[in-house]
Structures are given as structure tokens and as C-alpha cells.
Amino acid sequence: MSDAELTVEVTGAVATVVIRNPARRNAMTAAMWRQLPVLLDGLEADRAVHALVLTGAAGTFCAGADLGDLDELLDAGDASIAVTAEERLATFAKPTVAEIRGACVGGGCQLAVACDLRIAAADARFGVPPARLGLVYPAPTTRRLARLVGPSAAKHLLFTGELIDAERALRIGLVDEVLPADAVAARVAALTGVIAERSRLTVAAAKEIIDERADAERIAWWHGQVRASGEAREGVAAANERRPPRFGWTPPAAH
Incomplete structure (x- = not known):
């Protein structure tokens, strides 16, 4: 039985969705991509939930899509389950905050960009690797990235596939704040607490x-x-x- 899953924790008015796939640095499997919209539907309907946090377990946000499911993703193109999950996250009716530590790469970066705000640990690393894999990044995902960081920065990320550190991510607007790793959870809790009171x-x-x-x-x-x-x-x-x-x-x- 796989231990790759998304789990939900609710504290007060804030729900936290945790990406868990310890064997693959929290890479998203096909089952996890399908699970996310279902979880979001339930949390959107829950009137006690005012805000949502997306994060990864064990000090890693998400290392991307599990490429064991590559054929399924390739065949679907822009109609893939990954894009469907991303779009559902982007249209979630309540405020969303990505709490990012460690790797935030590929599908992980895709999910983070679909959130409203991104708070990163100083050890976070970001990358969009399609050019290293011979893939075409989905059009909705590409456009969302470009709207966030601007055309030039989006092209640099996509053309090179290079990892960038948290400070550079902050400079280009990919993240909103960078903090020491041990301060991120408290900051996200404070931020979502304020939002939930508004x-x-x-x-x-x-x-x-x-x-x-x-x-x-x-x-x-x-x-x-x-x-x-x-x-x-x-x-x-x-x-x-x-x-x-x-x-x-x-x-x-x-x-």
C-alpha cells in the first residue's frame, strides 16, 4: 500500500493540506493529483474554514510530479489531471497560502504558483524543469507563472530549468516573504489568522x-x-x- 497521499489538518478557521510522499520527496502521484480537487471541494463547502495552507511534509514542499505516471500526463496535454488540480486550487474561493520549505520544483512550483500567497523558508529551492525533460509546460501553467513573475523571469525559469534560491525567488516575485526555516510556520499561522479575522x-x-x-x-x-x-x-x-x-x-x- 502506498504512503503517498494528501492529508488535511484543521486548526480553528484554517485548513492545512499536507503533501506526503516520503519515498519521492513529496512528488505528486496520479492519485494525489486526482485527490486534490476532491479535498478542495469539501473545504470550500465548509463554512468554518476561512483560509487554506498548502505545504509539504518533512521539510520538503514538493519535488514535482512522479514521472512514473509520465505517459498519462503526456497523453492528456493541457487536459491533464495535474492541470485540473492546479486550476481547482487557483479558483478555490478562499485565500490560499503556500508554506514552502526545501524543494519546490516542477509540479510543486506549479501548485505554489496557483496559491494566492507564498511564504518560503530560506532553504527553499525553486525550479521549472520541462526544458531538461523535453516537455511542454502546460499553457495555463505557463501563463500563470508569467503573470506572477513577468515574461522575462518566466522565460529564464523555463528556458534553463535551473534551480533558484529563495532570495532570488523573492526578488522576481515568485514568493512574497523569505524567513528562517524555523520561523515559517509561525508566520503562516499569524498571516492566515489575520486573514481569517477580516x-x-x-x-x-x-x-x-x-x-x-x-x-x-x-x-x-x-x-x-x-x-x-x-x-x-x-x-x-x-x-x-x-x-x-x-x-x-x-x-x-x-x-
């Missing part, structure tokens, strides 16, 4: 708009939610009274 309406709307997934009708719907929920009135009242706001908006079951 207006879920504001955060959800901001994510959709920034990711260009909200058309004019959807944006009007968000403004209607502000009016109907009383969220802004509560926020202003709390600021005037110098107290923490008591936000109560929760996302509809479906839209």
Missing part, C-alpha cells in the same frame, strides 16, 4: 476581481452583498468605537 466578503471579492474572474454583473453582485449584509456598517462602527469588527457575512452555498 471580512470574508472583502477577501472573496478581492480574490475574484484580482484574478479577473468577476465580470460586470458579478461585481455588481458583490456590491449588492455589501449593502445587504451590513458588513461595511459594522466595519465603520468598529473603527469608530475602536473595537474589533464582528463580521458575519458567509458565502452562499452556490452562485
Whole structure:
């Protein structure tokens, strides 16, 4: 029986998905790629969960896709299970943070880039190796990487397949913060704790708009939610009274 799996831990309002494949430095197997969207569907529907952390077990984020499943990935092209999982992570309705230590390569980098924020340990290493393997990086994945780091940096990563360290990843915008390895978990917990306390309406709307997934009708719907929920009135009242706001908006079951 394989010990490669994704596990979920929930602490307060934050869910943590942990990538586990100790024999392969947490490489994602076909079963794990298929498992991720299912887990995300459940966590998105759970109204008690306000934010999600993606990380890897035992000091490694993810060393990529398990190439034992190469034929399946090649045959599917941009419709592969890896791209499907990545897209589901990118469209997850709640804030997502990648907590990165050690190797974050190939499919691991793909998953990290699909998160909203990335907090890295100083020992983290990043790479996008298709040019070393003769593969074509999926178009949605390539475009997401280029939007994040810019065309030139994306080309450098893709053309060379070289690993870069955390400091360079920070300079090009691949990660948001770099910390000593023993400080990363506390920082991610603090960050997600702050996000979980903020207006879920504001955060959800901001994510959709920034990711260009909200058309004019959807944006009007968000403004209607502000009016109907009383969220802004509560926020202003709390600021005037110098107290923490008591936000109560929760996302509809479906839209």
C-alpha cells in the first residue's frame, strides 16, 4: 500500500493540506493529483474554514510530479489531471497560502504558483524543469507563472530549468516573504489568522476581481452583498468605537 497521499489538518478557521510522499520527496502521484480537487471541494463547502495552507511534509514542499505516471500526463496535454488540480486550487474561493520549505520544483512550483500567497523558508529551492525533460509546460501553467513573475523571469525559469534560491525567488516575485526555516510556520499561522479575522466578503471579492474572474454583473453582485449584509456598517462602527469588527457575512452555498 502506498504512503503517498494528501492529508488535511484543521486548526480553528484554517485548513492545512499536507503533501506526503516520503519515498519521492513529496512528488505528486496520479492519485494525489486526482485527490486534490476532491479535498478542495469539501473545504470550500465548509463554512468554518476561512483560509487554506498548502505545504509539504518533512521539510520538503514538493519535488514535482512522479514521472512514473509520465505517459498519462503526456497523453492528456493541457487536459491533464495535474492541470485540473492546479486550476481547482487557483479558483478555490478562499485565500490560499503556500508554506514552502526545501524543494519546490516542477509540479510543486506549479501548485505554489496557483496559491494566492507564498511564504518560503530560506532553504527553499525553486525550479521549472520541462526544458531538461523535453516537455511542454502546460499553457495555463505557463501563463500563470508569467503573470506572477513577468515574461522575462518566466522565460529564464523555463528556458534553463535551473534551480533558484529563495532570495532570488523573492526578488522576481515568485514568493512574497523569505524567513528562517524555523520561523515559517509561525508566520503562516499569524498571516492566515489575520486573514481569517477580516471580512470574508472583502477577501472573496478581492480574490475574484484580482484574478479577473468577476465580470460586470458579478461585481455588481458583490456590491449588492455589501449593502445587504451590513458588513461595511459594522466595519465603520468598529473603527469608530475602536473595537474589533464582528463580521458575519458567509458565502452562499452556490452562485
